[in-house]
Each structure stands twice: as structure tokens, then as C-alpha cells.
Amino acid sequence: MTITDPKAPRADQADLDKAADRPDDADQWTAKIRHAAVDALPPQRLLPDRQPAYVASWIYIFGVTTVCALIVVIGTGLVLAVMGPNWWHVSSTGLFVNSLHLWSVEVFFFAMVIHLWGKFFMAAWRGKRKATWITGVVSFLVSVGAAFTGYLSQQNFDSQWISTQAKDGINSTGAGAVFNVTNFGQMLMWHIVLLPLCVVVLVGIHVLMVRLRGVVPPFAAKNETPGGDAEVTTGSQVEA
Amino acid sequence: MSSESRRAHRKARKFVQDRDVPDWHGRYERYDLVKEFLVAFVVVVVLVTGLAVVFGSPDDKPVTIKSWSTADPVDFAQTAITELDGSSGTATYGPPYNLNGPTQTIGPLNPEQWMGVHHPIDTADDFVLGPLATLSDDPGTRAALVEFRSASSAQQTAWTTAYEKAVADATSPGGKLVVPPGDYGPVGTIVSALTSMARSGALDGALLTSRQFYGTDYTKPLLFIADGQYLGNLATNDHLAGNQWGMMNETGNWPGQAWLWLYTLWYQVPPANTSANGDLQVFAIMIVLTILLALLPFIPGLRSIPRWSRVYRLIWRNHYREVEGRTGGSETSGRAPPIDNPGRQPAAVAG
Numbered sequence: 077m078t079i080t081d082p083k084a085p086r087a088d089q090a091d092l093d094k095a096a097d098r099p100d101d102a103d104q105w106t107a108k109i110r111h112a113a114v115d116a117l118p119p120q121r122l123l124p125d126r127q128p129a130y131v132a133s134w135i136y137i138f139g140v141t142t143v144c145a146l147i148v149v150i151g152t153g154l155v156l157a158v159m160g161p162n163w164w165h166v167s168s169t170g171l172f173v174n175s176l177h178l179w180s181v182e183v184f185f186f187a188m189v190i191h192l193w194g195k196f197f198m199a200a201w202r203g204k205r206k207a208t209w210i211t212g213v214v215s216f217l218v219s220v221g222a223a224f225t226g227y228l229s230q231q232n233f234d235s236q237w238i239s240t241q242a243k244d245g246i247n248s249t250g251a252g253a254v255f256n257v258t259n260f261g262q263m264l265m266w267h268i269v270l271l272p273l274c275v276v277v278l279v280g281i282h283v284l285m286v287r288l289r290g291v292v293p294p295f296a297a298k299n300e301t302p303g304g305d306a307e308v309t310t311g312s313q314v315e316a
Numbered sequence: 317m318s319s320e321s322r323r324a325h326r327k328a329r330k331f332v333q334d335r336d337v338p339d340w341h342g343r344y345e346r347y348d349l350v351k352e353f354l355v356a357f358v359v360v361v362v363l364v365t366g367l368a369v370v371f372g373s374p375d376d377k378p379v380t381i382k383s384w385s386t387a388d389p390v391d392f393a394q395t396a397i398t399e400l401d402g403s404s405g406t407a408t409y410g411p412p413y414n415l416n417g418p419t420q421t422i423g424p425l426n427p428e429q430w431m432g433v434h435h436p437i438d439t440a441d442d443f444v445l446g447p448l449a450t451l452s453d454d455p456g457t458r459a460a461l462v463e464f465r466s467a468s469s470a471q472q473t474a475w476t477t478a479y480e481k482a483v484a485d486a487t488s489p490g491g492k493l494v495v496p497p498g499d500y501g502p503v504g505t506i507v508s509a510l511t512s513m514a515r516s517g518a519l520d521g522a523l524l525t526s527r528q529f530y531g532t533d534y535t536k537p538l539l540f541i542a543d544g545q546y547l548g549n550l551a552t553n554d555h556l557a558g559n560q561w562g563m564m565n566e567t568g569n570w571p572g573q574a575w576l577w578l579y580t581l582w583y584q585v586p587p588a589n590t591s592a593n594g595d596l597q598v599f600a601i602m603i604v605l606t607i608l609l610a611l612l613p614f615i616p617g618l619r620s621i622p623r624w625s626r627v628y629r630l631i632w633r634n635h636y637r638e639v640e641g642r643t644g645g646s647e648t649s650g651r652a653p654p655i656d657n658p659g660r661q662p663a664a665v666a667g
Contacts, residue, residue: 123349123350124347124349125346125347125348125349126344126345126346126347127344127345127347128340128342128343128344128345129342129343129344129345129635129638130340130342130632130634130635131345131347132345132634132635133631133632133633133634135631137352137356140352140353140356141356141359141360143353144353144356144357144359144360144361145360145364147357148360148361148364164375165375171372171373171375172368172372174373174375175367175368175369175371175372175373176364176365176368177373178368178373178570179363179364179367179368179371179373180360180364182367182571182574183360183363183364183367185574185575189575194631196612196621196622197622197625197627197628197631198622198628198631198632199334199619199622199623199628201335201612201613201619202333202334202335202336202337202613203336203337205613206613206614209610209612209613210610210611210613213606213609213610214610217606220573220575220576223573223575224573224576227573230375231378232374232375232376232377232378233376233377233378233379233550233554233567234374234376234566234567235378236378236379236538236541236547237547237551237556239538240538240539240541240542240547241558241562244595245595245598245599247411247412247428247595248420248427248428248593248595248596248599249427249428249596249599250411250427250428250430250431251427251431252411252412252428252431252434252435253411253412253431253432253434253435254431254434256412256434256435256533256535258533258534258535258538258539259532259533259534259535260532260533260534261532261533262532262533264532290340292337293337293338293340294628294632294635294636295333295623295628296333297635297636297639297640298636298640299639299640299642300639302331302333303331303333303336303338
């Protein structure tokens with residue numbers, strides 16, 4: 077049995093750094109993943125304090141507003157989940173939390189739709205940003221599903237009516253066989269577990285891709301030649 | 317392909333305005349991302365709290381079979397007989413509930429039929445005869461059930477047809493169901509007993525707990541309620557019907573799922589609003605549009621719309637004012653030496 081002296085100096089970060097990245101570690105999976113992550117998103121790119129001068133418009137606010145509203149949606153949803161599905165029907169506090177949840181969803185979609193239209197008119201997929209665009213569109217679609225299952229999980233007249241109407245559309249595609257909108261338990265699970273998880277993961281990937289590629293530059297001005305003598309971009313804007 | 321050959325390939329590739337961008341070599345400016353995020357978060361929290369305080373949220377009580385049969389016993393009885401004789405909306409629906417109705421198709425596409433029955437429902441047994449069989453302490457109901465079940469199919473049809481005609485003229489003075497007399501055998505007793513069971517609240521429980529103690533599947537009671545006129549009338553009064561932009565609305569004046577406007581739009585216009593395959597047509601349209609939206613960056617023509625629209629000049633108006641206001645070539649090329657570039661990799665705000 078080895079007895080460790082508690083007063084012995086602990087290997088500090090410098091020692092760890094010294095020990096890391098030895099040549100014989102080159103084939104180590106952990107080292108490879110760390111190197112790839114740091115190469116792709118070094119701290120100054122992950123959390124920059126400078127932006128190209130063209131990033132100066134109110135339209136840029138709506139992306140971050142969408143993320144902020146999503147945080148409020150998740151936070152209020154967590155409170156509703158902790159207290160259970162019946163709470164907000166019998167408690168004035170619960171009804172208020174439900175109101176916060178509802179309005180944060182409305183703000184979320186309002187901001188997200190403006191963000192999407194803004195990015196459309198900026199042709200924000202240019203310069204190897206196609207995957208950023210696609211993850212954004214998919215995030216929007218999954219969010220629609222998350223909100224829809226939320227409306228189905230309300231246990232009130234709205235959820236009754238929406239489920240009995242929506243079943244025809246869902247059933248017509250054959251999806252009703254496995255996605256039963258009149259099954260409250262199933263819809264609640266989709267609403268509070270599966271779809272929020274997908275939305276958060278997708279939005280996370282989307283934001284990281286924005287960090288990776290940067291904000292799309294403007295189209296050429298009237299007195300510029302489109303493309304100029306520039307090298308076609310990789311999407312990751314080069315430093316000067 | 318090595319990184320050098322990839323770079324050479326990119327250099328050789330023709331520049332396409334709607335696909336490519338030149339690298340940015342212009343000016344960089346201070347941008348406090350964390351501060352922006354926190355300010356935005358506070359604004360969102362204040363906005364959401366204000367909206368919640370001022371407008372709240374709707375919570376209209378659900379319709380139960382008890383409340384329905386009490387408020388409109390005639391509609392309940394008229395619906396119950398269609399469940400018994402197999403002519404209700406659910407009884408003739410088709411997959412995923414049964415095989416008694418047509419499926420929606422587009423050409424050879426018939427996904428409902430491909431998936432088949434996954435939530436089997438026999439409305440006569442599941443909505444009427446089965447729940448009544450649980451009333452073991454009512455000899456009159458038991459006898460009526462035995463008589464109905466032991467009758468021939470032709471006799472059952474004769475009884476239910478006669479009752480269906482009679483109940484069309486039913487009234488409910490003082491909330492009591494009164495059906496004109498007729499030759500409908502035990503069916504009158506059966507529907508009357510089902511109405512009593514419904515008004516006691518027992519039918520709500522019987523339809524929900526028919527499978528297990530802890531039930532969360534409301535398929536049966538919801539379909540039963542939706543087969544009647546009562547739920548639809550309430551929804552129409554609250555501007556929720558399909559031709560009133562349906563389920564994107566919400567009870568009262570709350571905004572509802574406004575983001576479903578495009579989906580709901582197709583239900584207001586031909587062919588979906590007149591076709592028996594309307595639901596599948598709407599979904600097909602939306603699937604195609606969604607794929608086009610997601611793959612927009614790859615579609616020549618569509619991906620040029622933003623450039624043609626010139627809305628981008630409004631978004632980047634400061635940039636264009638600055639660039640186009642200059643004279644001389646070097647600075648307007650977008651390759652001016654950075655004034656305030658810290659030599660760091662730029663990245664975007666969340667947007």
C-alpha cells in the first residue's frame with residue numbers, strides 16, 4: 077500500500093502541460109480530439125473581442141436574442157417539469173410560470189424567424205457556410221415540433237382540439253402509427269425530453285459553426301469586382 | 317486530396333457570388349460579445365415577464381365526456397349510435413385505427429396503408445358495448461347487451477338504423493334525453509345506459525383505463541368526443557376551425573402557433589381544401605418546401621434571390637456607404653490593411 081504525503085507538492089498545470097503532447101502520444105485518441113478541437117476553435121475564435129467592421133446592424137441582435145429566449149424557455153420548462161404537469165392548472169404561481177414559458181416561446185420564434193429571414197437576405201451560406209445554414213433550418217423545424225408537442229401537452233381545450241385536428245395530417249403521412257398525437261404521455265415525453273434535447277444540441281452546433289466560419293461578409297460593393305483578386309474563401313476568414 | 321492541392325483547386329475554381337466570398341482583409345472593431353449577450357438576456361427576461369404579467373396564458377377547461385353528455389345529451393346520443401353502428405368518423409377512419417375507411421394517396425404513394433393499423437379501435441366494442449359491460453350491477457343493461465350481441469347482423473343493423481332515425485328528432489327537456497318511440501329493440505336501452513354512464517363520469521374513466529391502471533393515452537376518449545358536433549362547435553365559436561386557420565390559432569386572443577401559418581395556408585386554398593387527399597397534399601407541399609429551404613445554398617437561381625432583392629444593402633448600409641464613398645482602387649477592393657485588427661481570428665456573434 078502506498079502512503080501519499082498530503083503535504084507533498086501536487087503536480088501543477090505546468091507539469092501536466094510538459095507531460096502532454098509527447099511524440100509517442102500522437103496516436104492517442106484523446107490527444108487527437110483535443111488537438112482537433114483547439115485547432116478548429118481556439119479561444120480567441122470561440123470568444124472573440126473583435127469583429128469585422130461590417131458586423132454593424134440590428135439584424136445581428138436577433139441571433140443572440142433567439143439563444144437568450146431559448147434559455148428562458150428551457151428554464152421555465154424545467155420549473156414546470158419539476159412541479160409536474162398538473163401544477164399550473166391549480167396554482168396561480170404555476171399559471172404565471174406557464175405564461176412565462178408561453179411568451180418566451182413566442183419571443184423565441186419571433187426572433188428566430190427574423191434571424192432566418194435576415195440570414196436569407198444576407199445569403200449567409202456563402203463561403204462554406206452551407207452547413208451553418210442547414211443546421212439553422214433544421215433547428216427551426218425541430219423547434220416547431222417541440223412547440224407543437226407543447227401545445228398537445230397542455231391538458232386543456234387547446235390541446236384537445238389541436239390533437240384531434242392534427243391527427244389527420246400526421247396520420248395521412250403514415251407517421252401516426254408511431255407518433256400518436258392523442259397520446260398525452262407520448263407527446264409529453266417528446267416535449268420535455270427528446271425534442272428539447274435535439275433543439276439544444278442543434279443550436280449548440282449551429283453557434284459553434286458560426287464561431288468556426290465567422291460572420292458572412294457583404295456582397296461586393298458597386299465599385300468592387302465580385303471576388304476581386306481574392307482567393308475563394310474557405311469560410312474561415314483569414315487574419316491579416 | 318492534400319491541403320495544398322485543395323487550396324490550388326479553390327484558386328482555380330470560378331468565383332460564384334452566391335456561393336463564395338473573398339477573404340475579409342478590412343477593418344476590425346471592438347465587439348464585446350459577452351456584454352451583448354447579457355444585455356440581450358436581461359431585455360428578453362424583462363420582455364417575457366412583462367408579456368406574462370399583462371397577457372397571461374389561456375387555460376380553457378377540457379371537454380370531458382361527462383361535460384359533453386350533460387351539456388348536449390342529444391349530440392352525445394346521436395354520436396353514440398354512430399359508434400355502435402360503425403358509421404362514425406372514427407369507425408370509418410382507416411389506418412392507424414382500423415381498415416374501414418379510405419386512405420389518402422398521391423399517385424402510388426399510400427403511406428397510411430403501408431403503415432397499417434397500429435392503434436386498433438372497434439368503436440362498437442371499445443366505445444359502447446365494452447364500457448357498458450362493466451356495469452355488472454344493472455340487470456336491464458346486461459339483458460340489453462345480451463339481446464344485442466346475440467342478434468343477427470341484419471337485425472342489429474335494423475335496430476341501429478331505426479334508432480339513428482329516431483334520435484335525429486330527439487330532444488332534451490330539462491337535460492333529459494327524450495327519443496321518439498320506434499322499433500329499435502335493445503338499442504334504446506343501450507344508448508340510454510351509455511348516456512347515464514357518461515353523465516356520471518364513469519365513461520371517461522372506462523375509456524382511459526381499459527388497458528392498464530396508469531393510463532396516459534387519451535386516444536379513445538378524444539376520438540369519441542371529436543366524432544360529435546359539440547367539440548367542433550366550441551372550436552368554431554373560438555375561431556379554431558380548419559377554415560378559420562385552424563390549429564395555428566389559440567383560444568381567446570393569444571397568438572398561438574403563428575409560425576404554422578404557411579402549413580395552415582394550404583388548407584385554405586385548392587386543392588387541399590377540396591380534395592379527399594388534402595392532408596397528404598399539404599404535408600407533401602411542406603416537405604418539398606422544407607427541403608428547398610434547407611438546400612437553398614445548393615440551388616442555382618434560388619440562392620441568387622437575396623442578391624437580386626438587394627435587401628442586403630439595407631442590412632450592410634454602413635459598410636456600403638463607407639466603401640462606396642471612398643475614391644481610389646486599393647481601399648475599395650475590400651483588401652485594405654486592417655486599422656484595428658489584432659491579428660486574431662474573427663468569429664461571429666450568435667447570428
